[in-house]
């Protein structure tokens with residue numbers, strides 16, 4: 001007997017869903033975790049069925065869909081989470097339903113996009129923070145310099161020009177709602193990358209120059 005059959009003999013979708021945190025009403029209805037559901041549209045017992053988005057399947061499909069796993073991985077997860085003690089090895093006898101496979105693939109795709117987005121957000125926040133650090137060092141390095149001396153620097157002009165955009169993106173990625181962050185990801189990704197690069201090279205050139213200048217001044221004072 002396969003791991004799939006044995007898992008299904010021992011667990012119902014409802015049992016598993018509830019223990020993974022789904023609130024199920026006394027009538028067996030729950031808010032569907034597979035779409036943005038505000039009123040319970042999912043009937044869940046041995047199997048589950050959502051009247052709104054059409055998600056459906058058995059206990060294994062539920063876990064596969066919930067966690068973006070293959071049917072076999074889902075069965076193994078259940079075996080281990082619920083300590084069923086099933087020795088696996090007969091998984092090839094299970095024929096997954098093609099609609100379920102399609103739903104699962106779609107969910108896996110969404111999970112991958114979300115992961116890529118989150119990774120991008122974290123990396124971009126770090127890069128933008130470094131830019132803010134460079135900008136503040138640049139501003140400090142210009143203290144005491146005559147304004148015509150500063151504004152003649154092309155690199156300094158670049159920094160003044162991109163600074164508001166850097167701050168704007170950083171505010172959105174750190175503080176705004178998800179949809180605004182996603183909009184930056186969808187629309188401004190390339191530009192963020194370009195401007196971060198531009199600022200890094202302009203900033204580093206200014207800072208190097210200013211280090212050289214102060215080295216020169218120190219030599220001639222000491």
Ligand SMILES: [Zn+2]
Pocket residue numbers: 032033034035037041042050051052053054055
């Ligand atoms: Zn649904």
